[in-house]
Amino acid sequence: MLLPLAFTWSEFFQQVVFGLSIGSVYGSLALAIVLIYRTTRVVNFAQGEMAMFTTFICWSLITNHGLSFWPAFFVTLGAAFVLGVAVERIVIRPFEHASHLALILVTIALFVIFNGLAAWIWTPEQRAFVGPFSAKPFIIGGVAISRQDVGVLAVTLLTVAVLWAFFRFTKLGLAMRAAAIGPGASRLMGVRVEWMYALGWGFATVLGAVSGMMVAPSIFLSPGMMQLVLIYAFAAAVLGGIESPVGAVVGGLLLGLGTTLIGAYVPFVSSDLDVPIAFTILVLVLLFRPAGLFGRVVVRRV
Amino acid sequence: MAPLLELSDVEARYGPIVALHGVSLTVEPGEVVALLGANGAGKTTTLRSVSGTVQKRGKVLYAGKDVTRASADRLAKLGVAHVPEGRGILTELTLWENLRMGAYVRRDRSVRADLERVAGHFPWMLERRNQEAGTLSGGEQQMLALARALVARPKLLMLDEPSLGLAPLVVQELFRVVTELNEQEGLTVLVVEQNANIALDVSNRAYVLEVGRVAVEGSSHELRQHEGVRRSYLGY
Numbered sequence: 001m002l003l004p005l006a007f008t009w010s011e012f013f014q015q016v017v018f019g020l021s022i023g024s025v026y027g028s029l030a031l032a033i034v035l036i037y038r039t040t041r042v043v044n045f046a047q048g049e050m051a052m053f054t055t056f057i058c059w060s061l062i063t064n065h066g067l068s069f070w071p072a073f074f075v076t077l078g079a080a081f082v083l084g085v086a087v088e089r090i091v092i093r094p095f096e097h098a099s100h101l102a103l104i105l106v107t108i109a110l111f112v113i114f115n116g117l118a119a120w121i122w123t124p125e126q127r128a129f130v131g132p133f134s135a136k137p138f139i140i141g142g143v144a145i146s147r148q149d150v151g152v153l154a155v156t157l158l159t160v161a162v163l164w165a166f167f168r169f170t171k172l173g174l175a176m177r178a179a180a181i182g183p184g185a186s187r188l189m190g191v192r193v194e195w196m197y198a199l200g201w202g203f204a205t206v207l208g209a210v211s212g213m214m215v216a217p218s219i220f221l222s223p224g225m226m227q228l229v230l231i232y233a234f235a236a237a238v239l240g241g242i243e244s245p246v247g248a249v250v251g252g253l254l255l256g257l258g259t260t261l262i263g264a265y266v267p268f269v270s271s272d273l274d275v276p277i278a279f280t281i282l283v284l285v286l287l288f289r290p291a292g293l294f295g296r297v298v299v300r301r302v
Numbered sequence: 303m304a305p306l307l308e309l310s311d312v313e314a315r316y317g318p319i320v321a322l323h324g325v326s327l328t329v330e331p332g333e334v335v336a337l338l339g340a341n342g343a344g345k346t347t348t349l350r351s352v353s354g355t356v357q358k359r360g361k362v363l364y365a366g367k368d369v370t371r372a373s374a375d376r377l378a379k380l381g382v383a384h385v386p387e388g389r390g391i392l393t394e395l396t397l398w399e400n401l402r403m404g405a406y407v408r409r410d411r412s413v414r415a416d417l418e419r420v421a422g423h424f425p426w427m428l429e430r431r432n433q434e435a436g437t438l439s440g441g442e443q444q445m446l447a448l449a450r451a452l453v454a455r456p457k458l459l460m461l462d463e464p465s466l467g468l469a470p471l472v473v474q475e476l477f478r479v480v481t482e483l484n485e486q487e488g489l490t491v492l493v494v495e496q497n498a499n500i501a502l503d504v505s506n507r508a509y510v511l512e513v514g515r516v517a518v519e520g521s522s523h524e525l526r527q528h529e530g531v532r533r534s535y536l537g538y
Contacts, residue, residue: 171402171406174395174399174403175403175406177392177394177395177399178392178395181393181394182390182392184386185386185390185392186392186403187373187378188353188374188378188383188390189378189403189404189406189407189454190375190379190407190454191375191406
């Protein structure tokens, strides 16, 4: 069988950068899902729609209020944090003792609500979202590398790194982890566990906002923009292990890279097939590693 | 001197099940007080009614304040350190992260030095600070739970069955540290123990609970001589 195009290393390198860039978007949304799952045991189906909603806020700040991209970006992160905290306190908290199924329904309701709200406020039409990175590529050793791809990769990975350092090194970050692992014991140590949960939702929504604002320039802004991204993010979270933050990010990168390279180099795979193929791989991984690539069997002694 | 802790007629329940039928007790500053009793007598619930982790009626005074309605995190901030049944180790965090969590309520700058000092009571901790706490042995976890409570610099330390499931040497080690801190630093301790022998050894006074009520109380020395206590709890 013939390859559709002659293979060149420069083309390959461009595909890799593109794959990692889109993968980092999947990864940051996947990390948001994992963060919420670990803190409140909720699988948040509305994660993508909340990301879309905050991306519209950013767009509106730029288009209607005259902000330039980066100020709008940071204001949006603040708004996303407040939105996440509010959703947890107002919508999720009353279902604290409800079943998993009830909570899944609640997050599906949130999905529909944010989708409808966005269409109502900003109309359902597709809009161009101008990103912060210029279209002019870098030229490194004769290879053209998209500034947009490198920029997206840098911003999402930087966000993840900042969040990691926060959880690892700060007292509040440690308390949030403690509250997720042992709420009862944490309370006895003076932690206001309910607030830690709300903060978890806040940080997750910030991550989602980053993924939305980073992906919007390449897929247009519309109320449905994050739905396919959410599917990939779920796949990344499960691939990496739903309990593992590192797994979510690596899972996202692998998925982005894998689908991109398969789409580019496996001749019979058109872009219609890359989602089904990604999911076939995913199902196979789960068959052989049910806890995901980074999930682990917890060792405990009594 | 005013008591550090005073429970008056405390009733506590889990849903429809009444666990305490009006318990009254006091703990003076600097005392070690033991709570004895059989399974289900209400020892754990008594501690929980102090730390704000069970529904209750009656009155709990702590350091002169009415804390009957106070939440668990509030009581921790007021200086009550409760090492719960099962130890409450945060298994996926490292040993040192568990210790850092113990100091969560503190706002002063000497926390770091204090972690080293408290861990110094258990020298093995200093070498294994990055070990995941869930992989420690039962005895090590109990020592960590104690150390974690101590770094909060509590005014009142409450221990729930610290000897449960541990080797006698480990139990000795634990109580050696508790006694040392009580004697040297005046730490006030309320300890629940099934092992009445140890409990009476380390405590100044003790209460015996039976089906949610105080059945006998007195100095630990007196209780050792008490006919009923000897027969039911000391086994001679």
